[in-house]
Amino acid sequence: MSEAILTVTGLTKNFGGIKAIDNVDLDIHPGEIVALIGPNGAGKTTFFNCLTGIYTPTSGEIQLCNPETGKQTRLNGMKPNKITTIGMARTFQNIRLFPTMSVLENVMIGRHCRTKASILGAIFRNPATMREEEEILEDSYEILKKVNLHRQVDEEARNLSYGAQRRLEIGRALATEPFLLLLDEPAAGMNPQETEGLVELIRKICKEGHSILLIEHDMKLVMSLSDRIFVMDYGKKIAQGTPQEVRSNPAVIKAYLGEDVDA
Amino acid sequence: MFPLKELKRSLLVSVWFAFLTFPIMVIKVDPIERTVLWRWDNMAFVAIGSFILSILIKVWFVRKERRSGRKKASKVLTEPFTQRILREPRFLYPLSLGVLIFALLFPSLFSTYQTNIMITALMYVVLGLGLNIVVGVAGLLDLGYVAFYAVGAYTYALLNMHFGLGFWIVLPIGGLFAALFGIMLGFPVLRLRGDYLAIVTLGFGEIIRLVLENWSSFSQGPSGISNIPRPSFFGMEMSFDAQINYIYYLVVGMVVFTIFVVNRLQNSRLGRAWLALREDETACQAMGIDKTKTKLIAFSLGAFWAGLVGVIFATKTTFVSPASFTFLESAIILSIVVLGGMGSIVGVIFGAMILILMPEYLRALSEYRMLAFGGILVAMMIFKPQGIISNVRRSYRINKQSTTNE
Numbered sequence: 001m002s003e004a005i006l007t008v009t010g011l012t013k014n015f016g017g018i019k020a021i022d023n024v025d026l027d028i029h030p031g032e033i034v035a036l037i038g039p040n041g042a043g044k045t046t047f048f049n050c051l052t053g054i055y056t057p058t059s060g061e062i063q064l065c066n067p068e069t070g071k072q073t074r075l076n077g078m079k080p081n082k083i084t085t086i087g088m089a090r091t092f093q094n095i096r097l098f099p100t101m102s103v104l105e106n107v108m109i110g111r112h113c114r115t116k117a118s119i120l121g122a123i124f125r126n127p128a129t130m131r132e133e134e135e136i137l138e139d140s141y142e143i144l145k146k147v148n149l150h151r152q153v154d155e156e157a158r159n160l161s162y163g164a165q166r167r168l169e170i171g172r173a174l175a176t177e178p179f180l181l182l183l184d185e186p187a188a189g190m191n192p193q194e195t196e197g198l199v200e201l202i203r204k205i206c207k208e209g210h211s212i213l214l215i216e217h218d219m220k221l222v223m224s225l226s227d228r229i230f231v232m233d234y235g236k237k238i239a240q241g242t243p244q245e246v247r248s249n250p251a252v253i254k255a256y257l258g259e260d261v262d263a
Numbered sequence: 264m265f266p267l268k269e270l271k272r273s274l275l276v277s278v279w280f281a282f283l284t285f286p287i288m289v290i291k292v293d294p295i296e297r298t299v300l301w302r303w304d305n306m307a308f309v310a311i312g313s314f315i316l317s318i319l320i321k322v323w324f325v326r327k328e329r330r331s332g333r334k335k336a337s338k339v340l341t342e343p344f345t346q347r348i349l350r351e352p353r354f355l356y357p358l359s360l361g362v363l364i365f366a367l368l369f370p371s372l373f374s375t376y377q378t379n380i381m382i383t384a385l386m387y388v389v390l391g392l393g394l395n396i397v398v399g400v401a402g403l404l405d406l407g408y409v410a411f412y413a414v415g416a417y418t419y420a421l422l423n424m425h426f427g428l429g430f431w432i433v434l435p436i437g438g439l440f441a442a443l444f445g446i447m448l449g450f451p452v453l454r455l456r457g458d459y460l461a462i463v464t465l466g467f468g469e470i471i472r473l474v475l476e477n478w479s480s481f482s483q484g485p486s487g488i489s490n491i492p493r494p495s496f497f498g499m500e501m502s503f504d505a506q507i508n509y510i511y512y513l514v515v516g517m518v519v520f521t522i523f524v525v526n527r528l529q530n531s532r533l534g535r536a537w538l539a540l541r542e543d544e545t546a547c548q549a550m551g552i553d554k555t556k557t558k559l560i561a562f563s564l565g566a567f568w569a570g571l572v573g574v575i576f577a578t579k580t581t582f583v584s585p586a587s588f589t590f591l592e593s594a595i596i597l598s599i600v601v602l603g604g605m606g607s608i609v610g611v612i613f614g615a616m617i618l619i620l621m622p623e624y625l626r627a628l629s630e631y632r633m634l635a636f637g638g639i640l641v642a643m644m645i646f647k648p649q650g651i652i653s654n655v656r657r658s659y660r661i662n663k664q665s666t667t668n669e
Contacts, residue, residue: 052549084551092549098542101535104659109539113551115532119560122531123524129531136532137659154658176551 004029005067005180005211006051006088011060013043013050020046022235023060028180030067033202033212035222038232039255044215045093047232048184052090053080064088067179067211085113089178091169093185093215099158103149106157106168107140110175140175147171147201163194167201174205181205183214187221199225223247231255269321277314284309323646349609349655366515370508378511382579384619385514386572389521391599391611393568398597399606399654400529401561402541404461406593407448407468411441411566413475413588415573420488420583421481430494434574441570442563444471449562453555456544468593476585487584491577510579517575521568526608528564530657537561538606602643604650613651 004027013021021043028034036044049055051062053075062075066087073086089110098106115136121129144150147167152160157168166186173181186202187195199221206212216222222229222243229246231239233255239246246252288309291300348354370378390412397405415437422428422436452463475482482488493506494513501509528534536557539547548554577583595618603614621639625632643651 054545054549079553080545080548081551081553084549089551090549092546096543096546096549098539098546101538101542102658105535105538105657109535109547109550109552112532112536112539117532119528119533119564122533123527125527133532172550 003065003067003070005065006213007061007063007065008051009061009063011047011050011062012058013046013055014058019235021050021057024232024235024237026230026237026240028211028213030179030211031206031209032227033206033214033225035226035229036213036215036232037217037219037222037229038238042232042255043235044232045184046235048090048182048215051075051083051182052088053078053083064180081113084176084178087177087179088182089173089176089180090182091166091173091184091186093188095162095165095169097157097165097168097172100156102153103144103155103157103160103168104137104140104153106172107143107175108136110143110172111136111139113176143171143175146174146204148197163190163197166190166194166198170201170205174210178210180211180213183212183216185215185217187216187218195221269318273314273317273321276317277310280313281306281310345609345652346655349652350658363519367512370511375504375507378507380620380623382507382511382514384616385511385518386575386579387596387599387615387619388518388612389514389568389572390596391603391615392521392525392608393565393572394596395565395600395606395608395611396525396528396537396568397561397565398600399604399611400534400541401537401558403452403558403561404457405464405562405565406461406590406597407464407466407471408565408569408596409588409590409592410448410468410471411444411569412573412576412592413471413585414441414444414566415570416577416583416587417475417482417488417573418570419574419577420491423491424488430492430574430578434571437574438567438570441573442567444570445563445566446559448566449559453558465590465593468588468590472585472588475588482585485585487582487586489582491581491583493581494578510575514575517571522608522612529606529608533557533560598640602640602650604653607650607652607654610650610652610654617651 006026006028008024008026011021011024011026012019024043024047026034026036036047038044046055050057056077060076064073064075064083064086065071066073075083075086075088098109101109115132117129117132141150141153144153147170149160149164149168149171152164157165160168166189170181170183170186183202187198190198195218202212202214202225214222214226226243228241229239229243230237231246231249231252238251238255239249241249285306288305289302291302292298293300348358369381373381390408394405394408397403397408418437418440419430419433422433428436448464448467452460455463476485478484493501494509496509529537536547536552539550539552540554540557540561544554547557576587580587599614599618600611601614602618603612604610622632622636625635628635
């Protein structure tokens with residue numbers, strides 16, 4: 001197997017005396033869809049927040065490796081915007097779009113870290129800036145087509161349906177050109193049709209060369225989509241493996257259904 | 264159409280108002296004659312006036328509710344009239360050209376007194392547009408904006424006093440100096456938002472004023488600095504009227520320049536980043552936008568305009584003292600932005616015109632003018648809380664596809 005693009009070793013995060021994440025290892029290889037599951041409060045979102053720089057981990061190592069250049073970067077203590085620039089983007093569990101900006105503008109914001117027009121460029125509108133603006137527009141529109149929102153470019157983000165908002169968040173994250181995409185409960189609150197569309201979308205994104213790490217509670221989605229699954233409970237990793245392995249793992253069954261239950 | 268209940272309520276309102284205003288409107292003590300005048304007719308005015316007003320407001324609300332109800336029912340989103348004008352270039356360009364021509368002819372049409380008032384109003388337009396970057400676009404509530412105004416004014420006053428530097432040299436220096444102060448304010452408040460940010464900026468504004476007031480060896484304290492020269496025009500000697508006109512055109516030029524730059528900034532990559540910052544800081548960072556840099560740029564660019572206007576203020580009044588830079592000034596500039604419409608350039612221009620010109624033209628009401636002014640402010644915020652002219656949403660043209668917008 002090729003070299004891992006994300007390697008997490010011994011990640012620990014304490015909040016006061018509480019160990020939200022306790023010595024978790026995880027790795028993702030190029031082209032993989034990896035799921036992170038576990039009961040509520042298992043520390044999955046905290047794990048995401050540590051990866052993306054919103055929290056600083058108490059101990060442990062996070063290494064990101066660009067699959068094209070092979071450049072290794074240690075993410076511990078890095079600012080969120082820096083991490084996004086390196087090539088790891090995320091969506092949020094509770095949708096965090098820019099509500100009064102249009103659908104198109106939301107995606108254009110995603111292009112920010114891949115463009116570089118300066119203040120003077122903005123004032124004088126030199127050809128380079130204008131060309132860049134044009135490119136931002138075209139790229140953003142292409143991405144909106146990908147997530148099937150290109151008919152609603154001028155709509156305010158807050159007026160979109162729930163499922164569409166989730167898709168827009170994915171689109172916005174894609175606009176930052178990540179090689180690794182972190183999705184935090186992308187199917188939460190979606191109806192079955194929307195979930196089906198989402199599964200297809202995630203497959204498509206993966207085929208286009210983005211690796212994916214996702215947190216999800218919808219087991220049907222997780223089992224059908226992921227190559228490998230990591231299971232967390234009370235901040236610890238309790239299992240890992242292919243969907244089949246995880247499904248029959250006694251520790252996982254215990255975590256989800258409790259003891260003394262014949263699953 | 265008008266139920267008895269509402270009439271009763273209005274009656275109650277008028278009685279309450281009459282009661283409240285009784286001490287100031289009715290009783291008048293004449294200390295020389297040692298008598299008390301009972302002006303009962305005033306009470307009648309207050310009662311009738313508040314009764315009619317309360318009914319009018321009720322009617323207005325009922326109609327508004329009906330209108331919005333109809334809107335919801337038909338699901339047709341009608342764009343306000345002002346927005347339509349601003350969106351359509353074929354209305355907007357002739358309109359702005361007309362305004363510009365009027366502005367250029369203003370000194371020859373009106374008296375020097377009027378021109379002087381207009382200079383003040385235009386200065387506040389620039390101040391409002393500057394603060395609009397910080398508050399309206401980037402969403403950082405800044406209550407100490409007047410500090411940068413003071414920095415600009417004192418930069419000119421002091422540089423002129425000590426080194427004899429002229430207006431045109433100091434103008435950019437004043438702006439840059441204020442921008443530097445903007446960055447200085449920006450650093451400690453990077454982590455703060457909302458109320459906390461407002462309090463810290465408020466403190467910053469007061470610090471600048473107090474320093475100017477108390478550090479006498481530096482700024483000559485509360486007595487201020489006088490005899491600041493007016494701007495020169497290629498070394499020509501000018502009469503007082505001509506100088507006022509000259510400053511007027513200078514300020515008009517400055518307004519045009521500000522509108523141009525601020526408009527382009529708002530519609531750029533940076534402007535989008537500011538908007539995103541206002542909407543959601545965490546998501547903004549997750550999108551790879553450097554929060555620190557974006558905020559500092561907003562603070563310094565906002566302060567820059569205040570610095571420029573500060574220099575003009577010093578040259579216009581030929582005198583600066585800390586008393587000109589109180590918190591009230593910050594509050595007025597903030598009101599201009601909020602009243603005009605956050606993030607909207609045209610709104611801010613209207614806001615400045617109304618807020619600065621209204622007290623002047625309400626002088627006919629003599630002692631009631633501030634009362635009327637306050638009343639109008641309150642009424643405007645009740646009936647149009649989003650500002651006089653809210654920001655026009657920009658729509659983008661995507662040239663390859665025909666299925667899209669526009």
